[in-house]
Amino acid sequence: MKVWAVANQKGGVGKTTTTITLAGLLSLRGYRTLMIDMDPHGSLTSYSGYDPDTIEDSVYSLFQNPDVMIASVIKRTKFDQLFLLPSSTAIATLDRQLGAQGGMGLILSHMLKRVSSRFDYVLIDCPPMLGVLMVNALAACDHLIIPVQTEFLALKGLERMMHTLKMIMRSRNIPVPYSILPTMFDRRTRASQQSLQFLQERYPIELSEAIIPVDTQFREASRAGMPLPIMAPDARGVGAYASLLDSLLGQAPTG
Amino acid sequence: MKVWAVANQKGGVGKTTTTITLAGLLSLRGYRTLMIDMDPHGSLTSYSGYDPDTIEDSVYSLFQNPDVMIASVIKRTKFDQLFLLPSSTAIATLDRQLGAQGGMGLILSHMLKRVSSRFDYVLIDCPPMLGVLMVNALAACDHLIIPVQTEFLALKGLERMMHTLKMIMRSRNIPVPYSILPTMFDRRTRASQQSLQFLQERYPIELSEAIIPVDTQFREASRAGMPLPIMAPDARGVGAYASLLDSLLGQAPTG
Ligand SMILES: Nc1ncnc2c1ncn2[C@@H]1O[C@H](COP(=O)(O)OP(=O)(O)OP(=O)(O)O)[C@@H](O)[C@H]1O
Numbered sequence: 092m093k094v095w096a097v098a099n100q101k102g103g104v105g106k107t108t109t110t111i112t113l114a115g116l117l118s119l120r121g122y123r124t125l126m127i128d129m130d131p132h133g134s135l136t137s138y139s140g141y142d143p144d145t146i147e148d149s150v151y152s153l154f155q156n157p158d159v160m161i162a163s164v165i166k167r168t169k170f171d172q173l174f175l176l177p178s179s180t181a182i183a184t185l186d187r188q189l190g191a192q193g194g195m196g197l198i199l200s201h202m203l204k205r206v207s208s209r210f211d212y213v214l215i216d217c218p219p220m221l222g223v224l225m226v227n228a229l230a231a232c233d234h235l236i237i238p239v240q241t242e243f244l245a246l247k248g249l250e251r252m253m254h255t256l257k258m259i260m261r262s263r264n265i266p267v268p269y270s271i272l273p274t275m276f277d278r279r280t281r282a283s284q285q286s287l288q289f290l291q292e293r294y295p296i297e298l299s300e301a302i303i304p305v306d307t308q309f310r311e312a313s314r315a316g317m318p319l320p321i322m323a324p325d326a327r328g329v330g331a332y333a334s335l336l337d338s339l340l341g342q343a344p345t346g
Numbered sequence: 347m348k349v350w351a352v353a354n355q356k357g358g359v360g361k362t363t364t365t366i367t368l369a370g371l372l373s374l375r376g377y378r379t380l381m382i383d384m385d386p387h388g389s390l391t392s393y394s395g396y397d398p399d400t401i402e403d404s405v406y407s408l409f410q411n412p413d414v415m416i417a418s419v420i421k422r423t424k425f426d427q428l429f430l431l432p433s434s435t436a437i438a439t440l441d442r443q444l445g446a447q448g449g450m451g452l453i454l455s456h457m458l459k460r461v462s463s464r465f466d467y468v469l470i471d472c473p474p475m476l477g478v479l480m481v482n483a484l485a486a487c488d489h490l491i492i493p494v495q496t497e498f499l500a501l502k503g504l505e506r507m508m509h510t511l512k513m514i515m516r517s518r519n520i521p522v523p524y525s526i527l528p529t530m531f532d533r534r535t536r537a538s539q540q541s542l543q544f545l546q547e548r549y550p551i552e553l554s555e556a557i558i559p560v561d562t563q564f565r566e567a568s569r570a571g572m573p574l575p576i577m578a579p580d581a582r583g584v585g586a587y588a589s590l591l592d593s594l595l596g597q598a599p600t601g
Pocket residue numbers: 101102103104105106107108109130132134218219274275276303304305306307309310313328356357358495497499
């Protein structure tokens with residue numbers, strides 16, 4: 092089983108879209124795939140047709156009582172081979188409850204060991220802020236994907252994310268391999284092109300070869316509650332995520 | 347002097363873009379305009395050519411020592427009649443420092459009284475989270491603008507913002523008048539149209555008549571560090587914000 096986290100402290104950069112699209116592609120290729128929603132806003136949970144404001148069993152129950160059977164909290168989605176560990180808005184209180192206690196960074200990775208024979212891939216959608224939820228996701232993952240919008244203001248946010256990552260890595264013995272994923276690239280605007288050029292010069296090794304273009308069909312997909320690869324397999328955005336997946340699968344042998 | 351705050355807990359919805367574009371329009375019309383950056387990420391500060399990671403005097407100095415001369419912290423921008431009270435990344439620590447103390451919600455509104463004869467309009471760009479910075483902005487403003495992307499996932503975020511607003515309003519005697527501003531509307535996608543329809547039915551009174559369209563020139567403007575009304579006065583996005591400003595000026599007589 093391989094665990095991939097999708098994180099960036101900046102909001103609105105394409106974290107949830109990256110999670111649901113990669114998960115959709117993996118499930119179409121026959122891999123048993125689990126999505127985990129660690130965001131108190133619960134975008135991934137809403138996207139899958141559940142309500143994070145009223146849901147009973149969620150990631151929150153697992154943090155409250157780690158002995159709860161994780162299997163009882165995992166939900167089916169409408170799609171084959173695709174499962175969800177939902178979020179609830181209650182997880183927003185976890186920082187205040189757990190923040191000061193030590194050793195709370197490994198709850199998720201211990202839980203995931205219990206399902207390692209049931210899934211091939213796990214994808215974690217992170218909240219747009221640093222806290223106990225993101226720390227748990229970074230501690231549990233084998234590979235980290237950092238989506239970055241190809242525009243000026245987002246580049247500054249990326250530097251801050253890299254700074255945070257280095258801080259967290261210091262407290263983990265093994266470093267987390269990561270890829271930086273340019274998203275919402277609009278080849279018509281100079282701003283997008285110059286931002287991409289900046290990323291290529293600044294992060295030549297970590298930058299993914301795949302570049303995700305602007306594609307209005309992503310919004311249609313979120314309205315329809317379907318991963319775009321299932322709703323419109325020939326969409327521009329799907330092709331770019333498929334080549335990202337190919338390079339991630341090539342880099343990370345299934346374990 | 348009138349104070350307008352721009353806020354939404356969801357990230358990436360167009361808060362900074364709304365602040366800089368309205369401020370640009372006001373300064374072009376000859377109004378003395380102050381922008382305040384209350385976001386630890388400092389997008390507005392970077393947009394104006396300053397560095398929130400290294401800047402010395404900022405909103406942070408005012409919260410640390412309210413007797414500091416606010417006039418000494420206000421910076422010029424390259425544009426006539428347009429001034430900036432910059433942010434610094436240090437303001438991210440204010441929640442931990444001030445959060446538990448009472449009475450910290452009125453620091454900004456007391457400060458602004460000291461400059462009320464120098465400016466006609468003040469525009470506050472808020473961070474994408476609830477905390478002492480947003481509470482200060484909501485307590486200081488005469489009118490609140492809530493940008494919402496016209497897409498499915500953002501609608502859920504809006505409900506949460508409205509919930510927060512009602513909570514904060516209860517602790518303030520006078521309610522804050524507010525407008526909900528649809529942003530990044532893309533008339534080519536059904537998702538955008540359906541989201542707009544949902545907003546029109548759900549918030550018929552608070553929804554602004556102006557609808558901000560998707561316009562790639564906003565990214566060019568942030569790369570160039572210029573408000574779009576100054577860089578490209580005929581851009582589609584500028585026209586929409588100008589009609590928003592007309593209705594806000596009609597609603598809120600200058601005081
Ligand atoms: N490549 C793309 N082209 C066009 N729109 C996109 C693309 N990727 C994402 N979007 C849209 O951008 C918006 C933000 O995306 P998303 O919700 O995935 O970001 P996020 O980083 O998860 O946000 P948050 O920080 O709020 O969790 C959504 O409306 C989504 O449909």
